[in-house]
Amino acid sequence: MEASQVAFLSAIGNHFLVGISRAMILFVVSAGLSFILGVLRVPNLAHGSLYMIGAFVAHGLTTFFGGGSIGFWFALLLSPLVVALISLVAERALFCHLYEREHLMLLLFTFALMLILGDLVKIFWGADYRSVTAPKLLQGSVTVFSSPIPKYNLFLLGMGPVIAVALYLFSNKTRIGKIARAAAADREMVSAIGINVSWVFAFAFILGCSLAGLGGALVSPTVSVTLGMDHDIIIETFLIVTIGGLGNMWGAMVGSLIFGLTQSFGVLFLPQFAIVFPYIAVVIVLIWKPRGMLKAVW
Amino acid sequence: MLRVENAQKDFDGFKAVNGASLSVEKGEIVAVIGPNGAGKTTLFNLITGQLKPNGGTITFLGEDITSMPSHRICKKGIARSFQIANIFHRLSVFRNVQVSVLSQKNRNLNLFLSSDSFFVKETQSILKNAGLADKHQEIAGSLSHGDRRLLEIAIALGNEPRLLILDEPTAGMSPEETATTISLIKRLAETRGLTILFCEHDMDVVFGVSHRIMVMEQGRTLVQGKPDEVKNNLEVQRAYLGTE
Amino acid sequence: MRAIDFQKGRTPIFNSILLAFLILAPAVLPAFYIYIFSVIFVTAILAMSLNLVVGHGGLYQFHHGVFYGIGAYTLALILTKTDLPPWVGFIAGPVCAALAGWLIGLFCVRLSRLYFGMLQISLGSLIWAVTFRWYALTGGDDGIHGIELPGILSGITRSYYVILIVLSVCLIALYRIYKSPFGITLRAIRDNPERCAAVGINVRRHQLLAIVIATFFAGVAGVFFVVVERSVFPDLMFWVLSLEIMIMCLLGGWFTFSGPILGAAIMVSLRTFAGVYTEYWTLILGVILILLIFFLPEGVMGFIALKLKRRELLLEAKKDI
Numbered sequence: 001m002e003a004s005q006v007a008f009l010s011a012i013g014n015h016f017l018v019g020i021s022r023a024m025i026l027f028v029v030s031a032g033l034s035f036i037l038g039v040l041r042v043p044n045l046a047h048g049s050l051y052m053i054g055a056f057v058a059h060g061l062t063t064f065f066g067g068g069s070i071g072f073w074f075a076l077l078l079s080p081l082v083v084a085l086i087s088l089v090a091e092r093a094l095f096c097h098l099y100e101r102e103h104l105m106l107l108l109f110t111f112a113l114m115l116i117l118g119d120l121v122k123i124f125w126g127a128d129y130r131s132v133t134a135p136k137l138l139q140g141s142v143t144v145f146s147s148p149i150p151k152y153n154l155f156l157l158g159m160g161p162v163i164a165v166a167l168y169l170f171s172n173k174t175r176i177g178k179i180a181r182a183a184a185a186d187r188e189m190v191s192a193i194g195i196n197v198s199w200v201f202a203f204a205f206i207l208g209c210s211l212a213g214l215g216g217a218l219v220s221p222t223v224s225v226t227l228g229m230d231h232d233i234i235i236e237t238f239l240i241v242t243i244g245g246l247g248n249m250w251g252a253m254v255g256s257l258i259f260g261l262t263q264s265f266g267v268l269f270l271p272q273f274a275i276v277f278p279y280i281a282v283v284i285v286l287i288w289k290p291r292g293m294l295k296a297v298w
Numbered sequence: 299m300l301r302v303e304n305a306q307k308d309f310d311g312f313k314a315v316n317g318a319s320l321s322v323e324k325g326e327i328v329a330v331i332g333p334n335g336a337g338k339t340t341l342f343n344l345i346t347g348q349l350k351p352n353g354g355t356i357t358f359l360g361e362d363i364t365s366m367p368s369h370r371i372c373k374k375g376i377a378r379s380f381q382i383a384n385i386f387h388r389l390s391v392f393r394n395v396q397v398s399v400l401s402q403k404n405r406n407l408n409l410f411l412s413s414d415s416f417f418v419k420e421t422q423s424i425l426k427n428a429g430l431a432d433k434h435q436e437i438a439g440s441l442s443h444g445d446r447r448l449l450e451i452a453i454a455l456g457n458e459p460r461l462l463i464l465d466e467p468t469a470g471m472s473p474e475e476t477a478t479t480i481s482l483i484k485r486l487a488e489t490r491g492l493t494i495l496f497c498e499h500d501m502d503v504v505f506g507v508s509h510r511i512m513v514m515e516q517g518r519t520l521v522q523g524k525p526d527e528v529k530n531n532l533e534v535q536r537a538y539l540g541t542e
Numbered sequence: 543m544r545a546i547d548f549q550k551g552r553t554p555i556f557n558s559i560l561l562a563f564l565i566l567a568p569a570v571l572p573a574f575y576i577y578i579f580s581v582i583f584v585t586a587i588l589a590m591s592l593n594l595v596v597g598h599g600g601l602y603q604f605h606h607g608v609f610y611g612i613g614a615y616t617l618a619l620i621l622t623k624t625d626l627p628p629w630v631g632f633i634a635g636p637v638c639a640a641l642a643g644w645l646i647g648l649f650c651v652r653l654s655r656l657y658f659g660m661l662q663i664s665l666g667s668l669i670w671a672v673t674f675r676w677y678a679l680t681g682g683d684d685g686i687h688g689i690e691l692p693g694i695l696s697g698i699t700r701s702y703y704v705i706l707i708v709l710s711v712c713l714i715a716l717y718r719i720y721k722s723p724f725g726i727t728l729r730a731i732r733d734n735p736e737r738c739a740a741v742g743i744n745v746r747r748h749q750l751l752a753i754v755i756a757t758f759f760a761g762v763a764g765v766f767f768v769v770v771e772r773s774v775f776p777d778l779m780f781w782v783l784s785l786e787i788m789i790m791c792l793l794g795g796w797f798t799f800s801g802p803i804l805g806a807a808i809m810v811s812l813r814t815f816a817g818v819y820t821e822y823w824t825l826i827l828g829v830i831l832i833l834l835i836f837f838l839p840e841g842v843m844g845f846i847a848l849k850l851k852r853r854e855l856l857l858e859a860k861k862d863i
Contacts, residue, residue, distance in 0.1 A: 043660065045785075094832065103656070104602070105835050108792065111785050112835070115828030123822065235667055235781060242660040273675050279668035286661055290653055346740060372742035384740075386733035388797060389726070397730040398741035406727040406743060407751065410718050413726050457741055 006146065013145030015264045021153035023260025024160030025219045030237035030244070030252040031167060032211025038184040038247025039204035042103070045110040047212045048234030049117035050087065054079040054216020055225045056121060059130045062220075069135030076217050083213025084206050086117075091205050096198055118230055127227050134221035152221055159218065160253075163211075167249055180204050184247055239278070243285040245292030254293050258285070299324045299359060299493055300376075300461055305344050306353035307337075307517075314340040315351070316517035322461065322495050327487050329504045330497040332514035338497040339381055341514070342465050345495075346378045347371040358461070372401075377459035381466045383446035385453065387439030391430055394438050394449055396421045398456030421456070427486075428452035429478060444475035451482065462486070464496035468503055476503065483507055505529070564706060568699045576702050580770045582810045583709040584763050589790040589802035590716050591759030596788065597796035598725065599752045600732030602659030605666030606787055608646075609639040609757040611779035613764025615673065618686045618774040623679075628692040636761030642669070643757025644750065651746045651753070663781055670779040685775030689768060701769050708766060712759060713803075719755065720799050728752050789831055795841025804842055 029051050036044045058075035065071025090113055098106055133139070134152045141148040171177035183190040183200045191197045216229075223229070240259050244251025259278045266277030285293065300322040307315040315337040322328045330338050343349040345356055347368030356364045363371050377398075386394050399417045400406040408416075425431045428448045433441065438449060447467060454462055467483065468476040480503055486492045487507075498504050504511060504525075511528040513520040521531050568576050592606045613635040620631035646665045650658045673680045680686070695701045719725050727748060731738045735745050768774060777783060786809070794805030812830075816823050838845055 041656070043656070094836075098835065101835075101839070104596075105839065108785075108788065108831060109835055111789075112828040112831035115824040115831070119822045119825035119828070123825075231780075231782065235663070238660065239664050239667070242657070242664055246656070246660075272677075273672075276668070276671045276675060279664070279671050282664045283668055286664060287649060290649070290661065291657065348736065348740070368739040369742050369744050372740060378740055380737070380740075384734060384737045386730040386737065388733050389729060393726055393730070397727055397738070397743075400723045400727060401738075401742040406723045406748070408723040409755075410722055412718070412721045413723050414721070416723055453737070453741060 010145045010147040011268060012265075014147045014149060015268045016261070017144060017149050017157070018153060019261040019264025020257065021156040021160075021260075022264060023256040024156045025215055025222075026233075026236060026240055026259055027160050027253050027256035028163055028218060029212050029215035029233060030240040030256055031164070031249050032208035032215070033237045034208075034241045034244065034247055034249060034252040035167075035171075035180075035211070036205055036208035037241060039180050040099075040106070040201050042106040042110060043238060043241075044205070044208065045107065045234060046090075046113035046117060047110075047209070047237060048230035048232070049114045049121070050083045050209045050212040051216040051219075051233050052121060052225075052227075052230040053086065053117065054083050054213030055132075055220040055223075055229060056125050056130075056216075057082045057213070058217035058220040059132050059225050062132050069137060072132070072135045072221070075132075075220070076214070079217035080210040080213040083216070084210035087206050087209035088202075091202050095205065096202060099198065099201060114230065114234070118227070122227055130225040132220040132225060138221075150222075156218065156222075163214075164249070164253060171249070176200075176203060236278070239282045243282050243292050245294040246296040248292070248294045248296060251292055251294035251296075258282075300345070300495070301357045302341070302345065302354065303356075304354040305341065305351050305356065307340055307344055307349060308352050313517050315344060317354070317519070318514060318517060319519050320495075320512050320522070322493060324460075324493055325487070325491055326509045327483070327494045327496075327507055329508035329511045330495070330514055331499075331501075331504055331511060332497075332520070336514040337517040338514055339465055340517075342378065342463055342495075342497070345371075346376055346463060372457060372459075375457075375460035376463060377454035377457035377461075378463035379447075379450040379454050379465060379467060381469060383443070383450055385438045385441075385446055385449050387437070389438055390434065391425065391436050391438055391441070391449060392421060392434040395424050395452050395456045398453045399424070402457045424452050424455050427455065428482060444471050447471060447475075448479065448482070451479075455486070459492070461493045461495060464494065466498055467496060468498065468500055476500065480507055568702055573698055576698055577770070578810065578814055580698070580702050580705050581814075582807045583705045584766045584770055585787075585790070585806040585810050586803040587709060587712050587766070588760055588763035589787055589794070589806040590712065591756045591763065592787050593791045593794075593796065593802040594716065594719070594728075594759070595749075595752050595756045597791055597798075597802075598720065598732060599728050599749060599756075600655075600735075601749060601753070602655050603662065603753070603756070604659040604788075605662045605781055605784045606756070606760055607781065607784035608666035608669050608779045609643050609760035610764040610767070610783075610787075611673070611774070611776070612642050612669070613639040613761030614767045614774045614778055615680060615764075616761075617765045617768045618689055619679070621689050621691070621768075622686055632765055635765035636758045639761025639764060640754050640758035643760075644754045647750045647753035647757075651749045666779070666784070667781065670776060670781075673779055674776040680774075680776070683776055685773055687773040689772045689774075691769060691772065695769050705766050705769065708762065712762060716759065717799060724748070724751070786827070789827070789834075791841075792834055792839075793830075793841055795844035795847070797840065798843035798847060801841050801843035808842075 029047065033044055033047045036042065057079045061075040061078055062071035065074060095109060098109055138152045138155050141150045142154065171181050179190065179195055179200055180203065183197060187197055190200065236259060240255035241252055243258065244255030258281050262277040262281040263274060266274035302318060302320040305315050305318045318337065318341050330341065332338055340349065344351045347366055350365045355362060358374055358376060361374065363374060386397065396413065396417060399420050403417065405416060422431065425434050428451060430445065430448055430452060433445065441449060451464065451467060468479050471479060483494060484507055487494055508525060510523065511525055512522045513528060521528055567579060588610055592603060595601045595603045616635040616638045617631040620626050620634060621628060646662060649665065650662050653661060674683055676682065695704060727743060731743065731745055731748055739745050790805035790809050791802045792805070793808055794801030794803065813823060816826055840848065
């Protein structure tokens with residue numbers, strides 16, 4: 001093979017891996033969105049803001065621990081918890097009173113939450129760009145396909161499936177997970193057997209939101225943490241969930257892979273229009289299968 | 299006029315309608331009875347196109363209407379009321395009926411003329427017929443249960459149907475309201491020569507108005523015949539049919 | 543709903559006074575206010591057009607801003623990149639918006655409500671993404687600025703009057719549609735699509751026509767946005783703007799005819815004056831939205847209508863129908 005061909009193939013391999021590792025972050029966030037959609041049947045527009053908060057909290061914690069490795073691992077653990085706490089407050093104080101209302105109202109509520117959280121982040125953290133350093137273990141890169149891949153991306157490649165399996169086990173093997181799944185499919189039935197649907201909803205909302213927080217913490221070493229992160233991710237995860245099939249976790253995985261890979265290869269082939277490629281993929285999928293690749297839960 | 303042959307409908311393996319057959323001739327009042335879950339409402343939904351059958355054929359006036367979308371079936375001359383009052387709850391009673399009159403006359407795509415100049419008389423006379431004339435200004439959602447059911451029928455009448463299908467027209471009504479509804483049904487059949495197909499739990503209503511009765515059980519047709527025949531048959535099968 | 547009909551009660555008097563004030567406004571008010579009024583007029587057309595499909599049509603039109611943007615960009619491109627006479631742009635803007643509405647609607651109306659909304663966001667975001675990146679044509683994220691307008695629209699007072707006339711024409715047209723058999727059928731579909739199909743209405747065709755009409759008027763609003771601002775930028779097509787328009791409809795009252803005008807007026811004024819005092823406008827917007835959801839779900843106009851219902855019902859009883 002000629003050198004140029006080798007370079008091309010290694011570039012493809014490289015973008016493939018980068019695309020998948022990006023897809024893993026999208027998956028974590030969109031799985032949360034999808035979970036909420038499945039159970040509450042509401043697209044949570046505040047999801048992106050919670051993701052952003054997750055990233056900011058991760059930055060705060062790593063700086064608090066002096067930028068060392070420990071800080072980052074703590075952040076990975078605590079960011080989802082902080083976000084869960086925020087969503088718990090929002091849910092119990094306000095959101096839970098709306099479950100009987102029209103759907104559009106629920107959607108608009110999450111929009112209001114998004115607007116408020118976005119400005120609160122601005123008030124607390126300001127509009128600066130921040131960066132989070134990955135822990136020592138994950139710094140640097142290894143050579144795959146004769147081109148360097150950051151170790152952190154490989155870490156993400158590992159984390160994605162782990163979280164997917166954990167979520168799968170959770171929703172299929174635990175009682176509360178099963179109840180949530182049942183509530184997604186048929187809420188009347190669940191309330192008929194004497195389960196407080198309101199708490200199931202609260203639980204689903206908080207779990208979904210904390211996944212957004214986790215996604216934010218995971219992404220923080222790879223991007224600059226700043227305002228506006230919320231707008232980009234929310235529309236991306238929205239599309240992912242739509243093409244995957246509403247409420248279907250594996251659909252979120254499929255959608256994320258489509259999205260991550262088209263984006264990554266878009267950068268390779270036509271950088272200026274890189275952001276357009278995933279949208280085109282989405283449009284093709286939706287015209288071909290308007291209800292998404294996999295079966296929606298309801 | 300209407301002929302249903304061997305209609306089938308599966309819901310995820312549950313056979314809600316499993317080989318029901320039915321025929322209705324012009325000018326008849328036909329009742330469909332059977333225990334809860336016998337598939338009466340599903341059968342009606344198949345006829346009027348809310349659901350698509352998995353098998354069987356439905357013909358109306360010699361034309362195959364199986365699996366036609368419901369708005370086209372309606373244009374063929376079949377109108378229906380629903381079991382749960384299915385009205386336009388934010389519109390006034392008058393508008394509720396006017397909508398179906400407009401649809402019947404193919405005027406509902408008219409964009410620039412005021413609705414107040416369309417079919418006011420026709421709508422008013424239907425409302426008068428249904429005994430809702432003095433309530434025409436009220437918002438439909440604020441009507442009493444009985445009035446909503448009457449409005450249901452009035453909306454269906456706006457289509458000037460040849461065949462009117464009523465799904466439990468007197469369910470949840472007080473005895474007086476039931477009496478009003480029955481006399482309305484009878485009057486419609488007589489004065490307008492309307493063919494009516496309905497299902498009902500109240501046996502007094504069924505035997506009081508219908509010319510023929512079809513008994514359904516577990517999705518299939520059990521018996522079809524004159525009220526007397528069915529009654530005799532019923533006596534025999536009372537134990538089998540339970541409360542019906 | 544019926545309580546705020548134009549021809550009833552005191553509304554004709556109120557409307558005449560309002561119109562007289564708006565006609566005289568440029569003579570007495572500073573230019574800044576005239577500019578704000580123009581913005582309100584344009585936004586009002588936009589909000590009214592959205593409400594036709596959301597409030598009266600019950601459709602989840604989540605990405606209406608795209609059609610506004612298409613109208614604006616079409617005019618901007620024709621004025622800056624071609625030698626065509628300007629009036630072509632003023633016609634092409636709404637027509638292109640309606641065409642896009644038809645095309646996107648064609649895919650969306652097949653789907654149930656939430657999927658409808660999500661698909662529309664997807665398709666709309668595609669248009670946004672292309673606009674955002676196509677520097678050669680659209681100027682990318684910078685947009686196009688300093689657009690030259692034909693003489694009749696130069697000067698803030700002239701454009702103010704033109705937009706006032708356009709607003710009036712749009713209002714009359716939308717009001718006629720609202721009262722027409724089509725409008726009534728549309729509201730019936732909102733209340734109960736299944737029942738509508740059962741009375742012989744082709745629900746999807748109706749919804750599609752409603753979308754085409756609404757996107758046409760969104761295009762009109764977009765065209766006159768260019769007249770007011772003399773610039774276009776991709777934010778016009780960003781989904782956040784689409785949801786803001788929805789808030790205007792909610793604020794004014796979904797189920798009323800004139801609510802969205804009020805909603806647009808309140809929102810534009812608030813944004814303008816809040817902007818003077820604070821940089822946290824979205825925080826305020828979020829709080830307003832939550833208050834609306836909890837305390838005023840029928841909007842300001844809807845609330846007034848409910849309060850006046852008694853009186854209006856008495857009035858209606860005297861009428862013939």
